[in-house]
Structures are given as C-alpha cells and as structure tokens.
Amino acid sequence: MTYIRPEFRHPELPTNDLGYTKQNYEGSISTLCAGCGHDSISGAIVQAIFEMSIPPHNIAKMSGIGCSSKTPTYFLGNSHGFNSVHGRMPSVATGANMANRDLIYVGVSGDGDSASIGMGQFAHAVRRNLNMMYIVMNNGCYGLTKGQDSATADVGSKSKKGIPNPFEAIDLAAVALQLGATFVARSFSGDKKQLVPLIKAAIAHRGFAFIDVLSPCVTFNNNPGSTKGYEYVRDHLAATNTVDFVPMREEITACYPNQTSEEVTLHDGSVVHLCKMDDKLNVHSRQSALNMMQEYKDDGRILTGLLYMDPDSQELHENIDSAKKPLRGLTESDLCPGSKVLDNINESLR
Amino acid sequence: MKPTDTANPEYYHKVVDCQYACPAHTPVPEYIRLIAAGRYDDAYMLNWESNVFPGVLGRTCDRPCEPACRRGRVEDEPVAICRLKRAAADNKDDTAVAAAMPKIPKKKNGKRIALIGGGPASLTVARDLMPLGYEIDLYDDQPAGGGFMRSQIPSFRLPHEVLDQEVNYITDMGVTTHYNHYVDSLKRVLDDGYDAVFVGTGAPRGRDLKIPGREEADANIHLGINWLSSVAFEHTSRIGKKVIVLGGGNTAMDCCRTSLRLGADDVKVVVRSPRKDMKASPWEIEDSEREGVEMYENHTPKEFIVENGKLVGMRFELVRAEYDENGKRSLIPTGEPDVIMDCDDVCIAVGQDNAFPWIERDLGMEFGKWDMPVVDDVTFQSTLPKVFFGGDAAFGPENVITAVAHGHQAAISIDLFVRGKKVAERPAPGTNLVSQKMGIHEWSYDSPVVNDVRYVVPHEDVGKSIKDRKLEVELGFDVATALNEARRCLNCDAQTVFEEVKCIECDACVDICPTDCLTFTENGKEEELRQRLSAPANNADQAILVSDKLPTQRVMVKDENVCLHCGLCAERCPTAAWDMQKFTYHVTKAGQ
Ligand SMILES: Cc1cc2nc3c(=O)[nH]c(=O)nc-3n(C[C@H](O)[C@H](O)[C@H](O)COP(=O)(O)OP(=O)(O)OC[C@H]3O[C@@H](n4cnc5c(N)ncnc54)[C@H](O)[C@@H]3O)c2cc1C
Ligand SMILES: Cc1ncc(C[n+]2csc(CCOP(=O)(O)OP(=O)(O)O)c2C)c(N)n1
Ligand code: SF4
Ligand code: SF4
Ligand code: SF4
Ligand SMILES: [Mg+2]
Numbered sequence: 001m002t003y004i005r006p007e008f009r010h011p012e013l014p015t016n017d018l019g020y021t022k023q024n025y026e027g028s029i030s031t032l033c034a035g036c037g038h039d040s041i042s043g044a045i046v047q048a049i050f051e052m053s054i055p056p057h058n059i060a061k062m063s064g065i066g067c068s069s070k071t072p073t074y075f076l077g078n079s080h081g082f083n084s085v086h087g088r089m090p091s092v093a094t095g096a097n098m099a100n101r102d103l104i105y106v107g108v109s110g111d112g113d114s115a116s117i118g119m120g121q122f123a124h125a126v127r128r129n130l131n132m133m134y135i136v137m138n139n140g141c142y143g144l145t146k147g148q149d150s151a152t153a154d155v156g157s158k159s160k161k162g163i164p165n166p167f168e169a170i171d172l173a174a175v176a177l178q179l180g181a182t183f184v185a186r187s188f189s190g191d192k193k194q195l196v197p198l199i200k201a202a203i204a205h206r207g208f209a210f211i212d213v214l215s216p217c218v219t220f221n222n223n224p225g226s227t228k229g230y231e232y233v234r235d236h237l238a239a240t241n242t243v244d245f246v247p248m249r250e251e252i253t254a255c256y257p258n259q260t261s262e263e264v265t266l267h268d269g270s271v272v273h274l275c276k277m278d279d280k281l282n283v284h285s286r287q288s289a290l291n292m293m294q295e296y297k298d299d300g301r302i303l304t305g306l307l308y309m310d311p312d313s314q315e316l317h318e319n320i321d322s323a324k325k326p327l328r329g330l331t332e333s334d335l336c337p338g339s340k341v342l343d344n345i346n347e348s349l350r
Numbered sequence: 351m352k353p354t355d356t357a358n359p360e361y362y363h364k365v366v367d368c369q370y371a372c373p374a375h376t377p378v379p380e381y382i383r384l385i386a387a388g389r390y391d392d393a394y395m396l397n398w399e400s401n402v403f404p405g406v407l408g409r410t411c412d413r414p415c416e417p418a419c420r421r422g423r424v425e426d427e428p429v430a431i432c433r434l435k436r437a438a439a440d441n442k443d444d445t446a447v448a449a450a451m452p453k454i455p456k457k458k459n460g461k462r463i464a465l466i467g468g469g470p471a472s473l474t475v476a477r478d479l480m481p482l483g484y485e486i487d488l489y490d491d492q493p494a495g496g497g498f499m500r501s502q503i504p505s506f507r508l509p510h511e512v513l514d515q516e517v518n519y520i521t522d523m524g525v526t527t528h529y530n531h532y533v534d535s536l537k538r539v540l541d542d543g544y545d546a547v548f549v550g551t552g553a554p555r556g557r558d559l560k561i562p563g564r565e566e567a568d569a570n571i572h573l574g575i576n577w578l579s580s581v582a583f584e585h586t587s588r589i590g591k592k593v594i595v596l597g598g599g600n601t602a603m604d605c606c607r608t609s610l611r612l613g614a615d616d617v618k619v620v621v622r623s624p625r626k627d628m629k630a631s632p633w634e635i636e637d638s639e640r641e642g643v644e645m646y647e648n649h650t651p652k653e654f655i656v657e658n659g660k661l662v663g664m665r666f667e668l669v670r671a672e673y674d675e676n677g678k679r680s681l682i683p684t685g686e687p688d689v690i691m692d693c694d695d696v697c698i699a700v701g702q703d704n705a706f707p708w709i710e711r712d713l714g715m716e717f718g719k720w721d722m723p724v725v726d727d728v729t730f731q732s733t734l735p736k737v738f739f740g741g742d743a744a745f746g747p748e749n750v751i752t753a754v755a756h757g758h759q760a761a762i763s764i765d766l767f768v769r770g771k772k773v774a775e776r777p778a779p780g781t782n783l784v785s786q787k788m789g790i791h792e793w794s795y796d797s798p799v800v801n802d803v804r805y806v807v808p809h810e811d812v813g814k815s816i817k818d819r820k821l822e823v824e825l826g827f828d829v830a831t832a833l834n835e836a837r838r839c840l841n842c843d844a845q846t847v848f849e850e851v852k853c854i855e856c857d858a859c860v861d862i863c864p865t866d867c868l869t870f871t872e873n874g875k876e877e878e879l880r881q882r883l884s885a886p887a888n889n890a891d892q893a894i895l896v897s898d899k900l901p902t903q904r905v906m907v908k909d910e911n912v913c914l915h916c917g918l919c920a921e922r923c924p925t926a927a928w929d930m931q932k933f934t935y936h937v938t939k940a941g942q
Contacts, residue, residue, distance in 0.1 A: 001795060001917040011912065013866065033924065035925070039857075039858055039861050039862075192857065221825075230855070348531075
C-alpha cells in the first residue's frame with residue numbers, strides 16, 4: 001500500500017495538441033474522503049482541459065472554503081490559483097478577471113460557499129456576466145464542517161444525523177437563470193460522459209457559465225433519506241440532452257434516431273452539439289429552462305444537461321469597455337497619457 | 351464479455367508476471383518482501399522449496415522472470431529478481447537453514463528409485479522424494495554431483511562452495527550416490543528391481559563442425575562442453591594465446607571467458623548470424639566484452655587452416671541475413687573476399703545434442719523425432735511406464751530452472767505411479783487469497799512505488815579476475831543495495847480484488863488510478879472493449895478483468911497490463927469494493 005501517488009503513468013497515454021498528457025494537468029493527491037463526489041469532478045476538469053489542449057499556465061483556479069473549495073489543489077497543479085475566503089470567491093475572481101482578462105477562470109465552490117455565506121457575492125458575479133466557469137459541487141451539506149444541512153438541501157431530505165431538513169431549498173441553477181447567467185447547466189459527479197463536454201462548453205463560453213454538479217458527500221450525506229446520495233441521484237436523474245463539445249475541425253458524434261440534434265456555434269467557432277432527449281426544452285429560452293426544471297422537480301426528478309445558453313452574450317469587459325489587455329501589460333504612457341488627453345476630457349465635461 | 355472467473359487459480363497467477371514466467375513458479379514478490387525485511391533465511395527457504403538451488407540460480411539463472419516483470423512495462427528495466435535471490439543466499443544463516451531442511455523419515459517406505467544423471471533435474475526428484483521415505487540411488491559419470499552446473503558453468507560464475515552446499519543439502523538427506531559411474535545399460539538398471547527410474551542425463555554431446563582441416567587440426571580443436579568440463583575437473587589448464595570460439599550461445603561465452611583465464615590474450619567469438627540473433631544472454635555477452643573478447647558477426651566458418659600439421663588459422667565466408675515473410679532466416683554470401691583469422695586453438699560451441707546410446711531399443715520404449723524418447727510433457731513419463739525423464743534429457747537443452755521444474759513434476763508422477771495412482775491426475779496448485787486491509791488507512795503491507803532505476807551488481811576488477819579462473823566475477827548486492835532493489839518490486843501478488851455488490855460507482859478508483867487501468871463502461875466484445883478503456887489495452891498477453899453488471903448496467907473493466915499494485919484504488923474506495931488481497935500460489939509437490 002502507498003499513500004503517495006506513483007509517478008508512473010500508462011505508457012500509451014494519449015497526448016493533446018500541445019504534446020501534453022493528462023499527467024500535466026493533474027494536481028496533488030486528494031485528501032478528501034474516499035468516494036467523495038468532488039474528486040470525480042476534479043477528474044472531469046482535468047480530462048476536459050487536457051482534451052481542450054489549454055496550456056495550464058493560462059488558467060486561474062478560484063475557490064472559497066469547503067471540501068469543494070479545497071479541490072483546486074487536486075487538479076491543474078501547473079495552473080495559477082487563489083483559494084479565497086468562505087463565500088468570497090466571486091469577488092476575488094472578479095478582481096482577478098478585471099486585472100487580467102487573458103486568463104481562463106475556473107471557479108469551484110460548494111453549496112454552502114455559494115448558497116449561504118456567499119449568496120450575495122454569487123448573485124453579483126452572475127448578473128455582471130463575469131467571464132468564468134463557475135462550478136458548484138453540490139452535496140446539500142457543509143461537508144468540511146461535518147455535514148450540517150446546506151441551503152440546497154431539499155425539504156425533508158435527511159443527512160447522516162437523520163433529521164429531516166425543514167427548509168425550502170435554493171436551486172442555484174434557477175437562481176442563476178433568473179439573475180441573467182448566460183450559460184446554465186446541471187450535472188452529476190458520477191456521469192463524466194455528460195460532465196466533461198459540459199465543462200468544455202462552459203470554458204469555451206464567453207460570459208458567466210454556471211454548472212451545478214450534484215456531488216455526493218459519502219461521509220455525511222449518502223444515507224437513505226438523503227436526496228443527494230449516489231443512489232437517490234442515480235435513480236432520479238433525467239437528462240435534457242447529451243452534449244458534445246466539438247472544436248472546429250472534429251467530427252460530430254451522431255445522435256440516436258429518437259433524438260433531435262441541435263448545434264450551437266460559439267464565438268470562437270467551436271460547436272456545442274446537443275442530442276435532445278426532451279424536445280420541449282429550448283436551450284435559448286430562460287423561460288423554457290425554468291419551466292422544464294420545475295416540471296421535472298414536481299415529478300421528483302432531477303433535470304440535468306445543458307439548460308440554457310446565450311452564445312452571443314456580452315461579458316463584463318465588453319459591457320464596461322475596459323482595457324483590452326491585462327493591466328500588467330499597460331505601460332506608463334497607457335496609464336498616464338499626458339496633459340493633452342486630460343485637457344480633452346475636462347473640455348468634454350464642461 | 352463474460353465476467354472474469356477469478357476463482358480459476360490461473361487468473362491471479364498470471365497477474366504475478368514473474369512467478370508465472372518462472373518454470374518452477376517461485377513466489378518472487380513474497381521472497382523479495384522477505385529480503386526487504388531482512389529475513390534472508392525465510393527468503394532462502396521460500397526459494398529453496400520452489401527452485402532448490404537459490405544460490406546457484408541467484409548467479410546463473412536464465413531469468414525468464416525478468417523479461418516478464420511488470421516493471422519493465424512501466425519503465426526501462428525489470429526488477430533484478432535473480433540477483434536478489436543471490437542476496438538471500440549470501441546473507442542466510444547456514445545453521446538456521448540447515449535446521450529448516452525437511453526431516454527425512456528413518457523408516458523408509460520400501461520403494462527404491464534410481465536417478466540416472468546427477469544434474470539439477472535428478473537432484474530435484476531426490477529432494478522431493480527423500481522426505482517421503484523413498485530410497486534413492488543416484489548415478490553420475492562425474493566425480494561429484496551437480497551435472498552441468500559443476501562440469502559446465504565455470505567457477506568464476508558459480509563458485510564450487512555455493513554449488514557444493516546446495517548439492518549437499520540434497521545428498522545429505524541420505525541419497526546413495528554412485529559417482530564416476532556411467533550407466534551403460536538401462537536394461538540392467540531395470541533388472542535391478544527399482545520401482546521407478548528417472549533419467550536426468552542432460553544433453554551431453556557437443557556438436558562438431560565437419561569442415562576441411564577438421565581432422566588434421568584435431569589436437570587444437572576442442573568441443574566446447576567437453577573442454578569446459580575438462581577445465582572444471584582440472585584436466586586442462588592451458589590454451590594457446592590466440593583463440594577462436596565458434597558459436598553465439600552461452601557455451602561460447604563460457605569458452606571465451608575461460609580461455610582468457612587459461613592464458614589466451616586474443617580471444618574472438620565468431621558467429622554465423624547477425625549479432626542480434628546470438629543466443630547468449632545479453633548480460634553474458636556484455637560480461638565477455640568487458641573482459642576484452644571481440645565478437646564477429648556474419649562470418650561462416652569454411653576451413654581450418656593447417657600448416658605443417660598444425661592449426662594456424664581459420665577461413666570465413668562473409669554473409670548477410672535475409673528473412674522471409676515467416677521470419678525464417680537464410681544467410682546469403684555477400685561475395686566479399688573471405689576473411690582469415692590467425693589462431694592457436696579453436697573451441698566449437700555450436701550446440702549440444704541428446705544421446706541415449708545406453709538405452710536399449712528393445713525395451714519397449716518408443717523413440718520419436720531426432721531419436722528422442724517420447725515423453726509426456728505434463729507427467730514426464732516415457733512410454734515405458736516405469737521410466738520418467740526430465741531436464742535436458744526430456745526435450746533437449748534448456749536451463750537449470752527448467753530442469754528443476756521438470757524434476758518437481760516428475761517426482762509427483764513417480765510418487766503417484768509407485769502408489770498405484772494415475773499419473774495424469776495432477777494435484778491442483780495450492781492457492782490462497784487474503785485481504786491485506788487491517789482498518790481504515792491500515793494495510794498489512796507497504797508498497798511505495800519508488801522511481802529508482804535498476805541497481806547494478808558490482809563486478810570484480812577485470813585485470814584481477816582474468817588471472818584467476820576461480821575468482822567470482824560478480825560480487826552480488828550488498829545488503830543496502832539489495833534493500834533498495836527490493837523496493838523496486840511492485841508486489842504484483844497483492845491482487846486488486848473487485849466485489850461488484852459493494853460498488854456504488856462513485857468513480858473514486860478510476861480517478862485515482864495512476865496508470866489508467868480502470869474503466870466503467872458498457873460491456874462488449876473483448877477486442878472492441880479493449881479499445882474503449884481509459885487507456886487502450888493493447889497488450890493482448892495481459893488479461894482484462896470484467897465485472898458482473900453494475901446497477902447502471904455498466905461493468906468495471908480492469909486492464910491488468912500496467913497496474914502498479916499501488917493499492918490506491920482500494921484505499922480510495924469508500925465501500926471496500928476494491929480490496930488488496932495477497933495471492934499465494936504454490937505448485938503442489940510430490941506427496942502433498
Ligand atoms: C557451458 C554451459 C553453460 C551453461 N550455463 C547455464 C547457466 O548459466 N544457467 C542455466 O540455467 N543453465 C546453464 N546451462 C544449461 C544447464 O547446465 C542445463 O540445462 C542443466 O544443467 C540441465 O540439467 P539436467 O539435470 O537435465 O542435466 P545435466 O546438468 O546436464 O546433468 C546430467 C548429468 O548426467 C550425466 N550423465 C549423462 N549420461 C549419463 C549416463 N549414461 N550415466 C551416468 N551419468 C550420465 C552427465 O555427465 C551430467 O553430469 C549451461 C550449459 C552449458 C553447456
Ligand atoms: C467566514 C467563515 N464562516 C464559516 C466557516 C466554516 N465553514 C467552513 S467550510 C463551511 C461550509 C462548506 O460547505 P460547502 O461550501 O458546501 O462545501 P463542502 O465542504 O460541502 O464541499 C463552513 C460553514 C468559515 N471557514 N469561514
Ligand atoms: S466530508 Fe463529504 S464533502 Fe467533504 S471530503 Fe468527505 S465526502 Fe467529500
Ligand atoms: S514487479 Fe515484483 S512482483 Fe511484479 S513482476 Fe516484477 S518482480 Fe514480480
Ligand atoms: S492498484 Fe489500483 S490504483 Fe494502483 S495501479 Fe492498480 S488498478 Fe490502479
Ligand atoms: Mg457542500
């Protein structure tokens with residue numbers, strides 16, 4: 001037995017366009033509980049970013065506090081990162097993004113981190129359409145502090161302690177939709193087939209891309225009576241669509257005959273290809289997404305997949321017409337353009 | 351695919367690559383752990399039970415285990431399994447080992463067995479049958495036991511004290527030895543009333559090379575194996591200054607190195623084939639070259655050149671190898687002028703053959719191709735039910751460990767035969783599978799996957815060793831290096847055992863596995879399934895383990911090929927659906 005991750009890898013590991021293997025995207029060995037859903041999400045992030053051939057140094061990982069927020073240590077060990085304060089990842093991410101718009105922001109948070117202490121921060125990152133991927137590893141509890149019910153726990157759901165939760169749950173995906181998020185999806189840590197392409201699409205999306213990932217806490221919330229355990233989630237999952245993220249050149253996988261396919265082209269020319277299980281969902285309509293989510297919820301089912309996206313969205317930098325390059329690249333003459341320019345500004349304000 | 355039947359003892363056995371490849375199925379990882387723990391006596395005895403000559407084999411084994419070693423599939427070099435075995439032999443406590451030897455019953459079972467030939471095959475039969483109360487007569491034409499281990503393998507590779515000790519462990523069990531006794535009639539042996547006879551006479555006839563000049567130069571032309579044994583028994587102590595050795599096998603390597611030690615200063619090994627086709631083990635070629643032997647490839651011997659009745663040189667034709675689509679080689683003359691090499695002596699080491707002039711052909715024993723007796727490759731019984739064969743005598747020249755493996759099997763047959771049982775009904779191997787989990791994060795073994803590259807065995811100074819035929823060249827690992835080398839072993843006998851009913855499909859094992867061995871996926875046909883895994887399972891020699899259907903209708907598939915046996919899958923599994931279980935596999939021995 002060892003507790004150190006061996007350095008040997010499969011000799012035939014595929015390489016991506018940069019010549020890297022998945023190993024170049026790994027982080028340190030996880031210290032989370034064995035079987036924690038969060039680890040699978042870390043694995044999906046590694047897989048997605050490896051497949052997208054993003055140079056690790058072009059990524060900044062942002063997180064708050066919680067088991068979920070610890071995960072950036074366990075993926076993308078060669079990327080930048082900021083492990084912030086409980087619930088404050090959105091404001092730190094906003095600052096970082098404002099200062100350097102060239103980096104790709106991968107935010108991970110927990111349901112406690114985002115739906116309780118960080119709710120206010122979360123809301124503003126969404127409404128500003130901050131250009132980032134924001135994943136909530138949603139286990140319905142505060143894992144790190146030993147499993148208290150979180151604000152996403154369903155009414156009546158029981159955690160390990162066995163006491164039914166008396167409060168109404170916050171559905172972060174619905175909140176994000178209502179607050180103007182331009183990409184909203186839901187998935188399950190145990191379904192990498194769905195999650196990996198969603199992450200790729202979320203990263204390619206320009207603007208705030210939100211993914212609510214159900215991620216069972218094996219230690220405190222994986223018991224009978226919980227609506228966030230592996231078994232319950234698997235039994236109640238329903239997918240709106242399967243998603244395939246296709247960089248421009250590649251071939252698209254075919255849908256099953258009983259499915260309709262739809263393609264959404266993103267700003268960079270890549271394509272999100274959907275095979276729809278339920279034709280009623282219009283991924284370009286917030287209304288449709290909200291209705292469908294409610295419908296499935298009333299039915300006791302959890303709707304997953306890509307729920308909404310606006311491929312033409314304007315992200316924060318475009319909206320406020322901020323500097324076109326990272327602040328570190330601005331020279332003295334950019335920042336101090338001289339008295340002539342000042343005179344002009346003053347003149348325009350008279 | 352059907353769920354893998356892991357109850358079949360061969361499934362997990364195959365995962366322990368080294369043990370599976372070892373003809374005697376020595377439990378390698380177990381003895382390596384014992385060495386790492388400093389338990390040399392236990393490591394020695396575990397070896398001894400399987401391969402009977404740990405000290406000999408730790409120096410001379412052909413090591414089929416090493417090319418098979420898993421480590422060679424994840425990095426450049428396998429574990430130095432063979433030389434670790436030597437570390438156990440070198441560091442054992444002789445008194446403790448002598449005390450651990452099996453007790454020999456004073457009261458015999460009344461059955462008498464004759465062993466013809468005193469090599470490793472016969473000695474193994476004796477080792478297995480003596481503890482059961484048999485009375486054994488061993489006949490060999492040499493002055494001491496050991497067969498080719500004594501007469502052929504030179505002392506600079508295998509010191510006599512090491513050989514003597516291990517031969518004596520067996521003869522001291524009370525074997526009646528008849529040395530300097532050439533058996534010239536099988537009939538007479540049978541007439542002596544033995545209950546069974548084992549033939550372990552090896553392949554004692556060296557091949558000759560009938561080309562012009564052979565007869566005239568006879569005084570300076572030596573048949574490799576005859577010459578080596580004459581050196582070993584000190585009938586020969588000199589050779590000319592310039593020596594040509596013909597042949598590219600291990601016998602040639604021993605001849606050229608022995609020549610250097612008997613006074614030659616210009617030794618050439620000349621082979622007909624390209625160098626890459628030479629049969630000698632790479633390490634033997636390397637050792638010879640280190641001592642200054644030169645290798646010439648693609649030279650076909652044409653003539654011994656004799657002047658004034660004395661050998662003065664050899665003529666060779668230059669050839670190149672061509673291979674047809676079946677890989678069959680032909681050597682085509684290049685047309686270049688012949689090459690002449692001066693020499694004083696030549697050793698011919700171009701192969702050996704079996705020879706059974708002493709077996710009468712009217713005894714009812716069937717002989718087949720190449721005038722070889724027909725022998726069953728499982729029971730080692732000949733068509734004369736009382737007579738069993740093993741070692742090089744059975745199917746042609748192999749090596750010591752194969753002779754030992756044959757010996758064990760033949761002993762089982764002899765014991766069954768003498769007790770009136772069917773020899774074809776072989777006892778099943780003894781296997782066991784025991785969980786190594788002791789608690790949360792607690793395991794009964796430690797397997798850090800170290801990155802160290804293979805440690806090199808130190809050698810005696812070349813100048814010194816070529817002056818002394820008996821000075822051992824390899825010095826063996828010291829204890830500290832042996833420990834480091836032992837830590838390179840991946841513990842492939844710690845099996846990853848999967849129990850589908852416990853699996854909640856959380857992906858933890860898949861995510862943690864450093865070598866992408868694990869996949870949850872839909873079942874399919876093997877060929878196609880192998881391509882759909884986390885990493886393609888292209889090594890068809892290695893099994894893939896397929897589970898029963900899981901709740902999501904998928905299966906767990908594990909590619910055994912490059913699993914590091916690190917145990918992280920089991921450590922990260924929340925429900926212990928994966929467990930690390932120690933697998934033991936013991937070839938059942940006679941009487942068990
Ligand atoms: C030069 C050389 C080097 C080798 N080096 C290695 C090595 O490094 N590692 C390795 O694994 N293998 C090596 N081998 C091969 C190995 O020695 C043999 O495969 C092995 O010893 C075979 O064992 P055995 O029990 O079948 O018979 P042998 O060891 O050949 O013993 C047979 C014995 O029977 C005797 N005998 C034969 N006929 C009669 C008779 N009619 N009456 C009485 N006695 C008889 C022979 O003289 C001999 O002593 C080497 C072989 C040679 C030739
Ligand atoms: C300001 C502040 N308040 C409270 C805490 C204690 N605390 C640590 S983690 C946590 C909840 C984490 O829950 P979640 O974000 O869902 O993460 P999980 O562990 O479930 O992944 C709390 C309340 C804290 N660290 N900081
Ligand atoms: S406490 Fe729960 S959320 Fe935290 S690591 Fe353990 S299983 Fe995961
Ligand atoms: S790593 Fe160890 S157990 Fe595995 S094949 Fe090599 S020697 Fe044997
Ligand atoms: S022991 Fe488990 S985790 Fe380690 S390499 Fe083998 S399958 Fe992978
Ligand atoms: Mg949580």
